Amino acid sequence: MAETGTTTVDEDSGLRRSITGKQLFFYTLGDVLGSGIYVLIGLVAAAVGGAFWIAFALGVTVAAITGAAYAELVTKYPQAAGAALYVNKAFGNTALTFLTTVSFLAASFAATGSLATGFSSYFATLWDGPPALLVSLVFLLALVVVNFIGITESVVLNMLMTFVEVAGLLIVMIIGIWYIAQGDADFGVLTDISVSGNPALAVLAGIAFSFFAMTGFENTANVAEETIDPHRAFPRSLVGGMVVAGVVYVLVSMAAALTVPTDQLANSDAALLEVVKQGILPFSTDVMTTLFSIIALIAITNTTLVTVVTQPRILYGMAKEDVVPGVFAKVHATRRSPWVGLLFSAAVVATLLITGFFFQTGGGIDLVNRLALVTVVFLLAIYALVIVACLKLRGQDEDERTFRANTPLLVIGLAGNLAILGFSIYDDPSSLLWCAGLIAVGVVLFLIEYAAGSRNRPPGSRRGDPEAADRRGA
Numbered sequence: 519m520a521e522t523g524t525t526t527v528d529e530d531s532g533l534r535r536s537i538t539g540k541q542l543f544f545y546t547l548g549d550v551l552g553s554g555i556y557v558l559i560g561l562v563a564a565a566v567g568g569a570f571w572i573a574f575a576l577g578v579t580v581a582a583i584t585g586a587a588y589a590e591l592v593t594k595y596p597q598a599a600g601a602a603l604y605v606n607k608a609f610g611n612t613a614l615t616f617l618t619t620v621s622f623l624a625a626s627f628a629a630t631g632s633l634a635t636g637f638s639s640y641f642a643t644l645w646d647g648p649p650a651l652l653v654s655l656v657f658l659l660a661l662v663v664v665n666f667i668g669i670t671e672s673v674v675l676n677m678l679m680t681f682v683e684v685a686g687l688l689i690v691m692i693i694g695i696w697y698i699a700q701g702d703a704d705f706g707v708l709t710d711i712s713v714s715g716n717p718a719l720a721v722l723a724g725i726a727f728s729f730f731a732m733t734g735f736e737n738t739a740n741v742a743e744e745t746i747d748p749h750r751a752f753p754r755s756l757v758g759g760m761v762v763a764g765v766v767y768v769l770v771s772m773a774a775a776l777t778v779p780t781d782q783l784a785n786s787d788a789a790l791l792e793v794v795k796q797g798i799l800p801f802s803t804d805v806m807t808t809l810f811s812i813i814a815l816i817a818i819t820n821t822t823l824v825t826v827v828t829q830p831r832i833l834y835g836m837a838k839e840d841v842v843p844g845v846f847a848k849v850h851a852t853r854r855s856p857w858v859g860l861l862f863s864a865a866v867v868a869t870l871l872i873t874g875f876f877f878q879t880g881g882g883i884d885l886v887n888r889l890a891l892v893t894v895v896f897l898l899a900i901y902a903l904v905i906v907a908c909l910k911l912r913g914q915d916e917d918e919r920t921f922r923a924n925t926p927l928l929v930i931g932l933a934g935n936l937a938i939l940g941f942s943i944y945d946d947p948s949s950l951l952w953c954a955g956l957i958a959v960g961v962v963l964f965l966i967e968y969a970a971g972s973r974n975r976p977p978g979s980r981r982g983d984p985e986a987a988d989r990r991g992a
């Protein structure tokens with residue numbers, strides 16, 4: 519292990535350890551505090567009513583518990599690949615490991631497509647000139663270039679954008695406080711579940727819609743191999759970032775519910791912008807609306823940047839585990855970026871955007887919401903599996919530096935993830951068709967690896983052997 523100042527280079531992996539604990543905290547916070555709260559809050563309000571803040575509070579709680587499981591596993595295995603690595607360690611089942619990898623990639627691809635489409639929608643509020651598909655593709659290309667330049671630059675840019683998007687949420691909270699100070703707030707709306715049917719199911723529906731805003735923390739695990747002192751940095755940065763995000767979500771939800779009628783929030787594609795449009799602050803409403811639209815664009819950029827960073831690193835890590843073709847382990851000689859995986863990921867997302875655009879223009883789907891739901895279905899299944907893996911690996915590969923999550927909380931988190939997953943599929947079973955289509959991308963990778971992977975696998979090594987890559991490089 520060579521060191522230069524505060525940056526280290528892992529000679530085995532080729533990835534540069536340059537992310538500090540503080541950067542990791544903002545990396546987590548910036549990804550969780552992403553575009554979900556800006557774009558999908560209206561759907562949560564429609565599902566629950568004025569008390570939709572409860573859905574965000576419960577959703578963040580389940581996600582934070584899952585984040586604790588990730589923190590424990592990262593301190594045991596501070597390597598790239600995240601959930602797929604943990605499943606491989608826990609079960610040693612190649613098919614399950616590969617399915618986890620494909621599911622996570624599919625979730626990341628779907629999220630990127632949803633976010634890029636959302637970006638073009640917000641962009642149109644400022645300049646309705648270029649076609650939406652072109653805006654989405656150029657947006658994706660720009661983030662690919664930033665990622666290729668290097669992980670440190672990506673994380674620093676992410677941290678700067680986090681401050682901007684948090685500023686937007688602070689504006690919403692300040693509007694709420696200002697409104698309360700004027701004496702106009704009706705706090706009764708915060709307990710109103712104004713939907714027909716079972717209130718518990720209404721809240722569960724709200725959690726399912728809101729969970730897209732909770733995801734993102736799992737991306738943090740995939741930069742473990744590039745983090746300085748991950749055993750110390752990850753538990754505090756990952757769980758701490760999620761707790762802060764949860765508090766912000768609840769306060770923003772309350773501010774929105776108090777200042778804007780629930781039906782107005784429910785019918786808006788940019789619900790938080792409706793808060794600004796109320797003209798509660800003593801500033802020009804037009805200026806504030808434009809400013810907030812720009813902030814929303816930055817928030818979407820921030821979240822999408824992290825998904826673009828994550829995708830090639832999943833492929834990189836699993837190539838080292840001999841589960842996907844070894845070409846994805848290639849790292850650029852000077853930039854130290856996993857460039858093959860980056861180009862492949864960009865191509866898949868671009869294909870998804872182009873295909874989705876034609877479906878959308880045919881009047882069949884809302885691409886943003888559809889891909890968001892697909893993302894949630896994939897990730898909830900992965901989260902549940904990660905918690906099971908965490909419990910199964912107890913007592914293995916531990917030392918005094920290993921973080922240990924609370925066991926009863928993990929059981930609660932497992933039940934929560936499965937309940938939200940079951941309701942999401944029940945509420946929209948057609949999402950499974952989109953999931954199957956994305957998994958097909960992974961099947962192609964599996965067939966390529968199955969056909970050609972044995973050519974460079976060391977003699978006597980089984981497929982998926984975690985040590986195969988090391989022996990191959992020896």
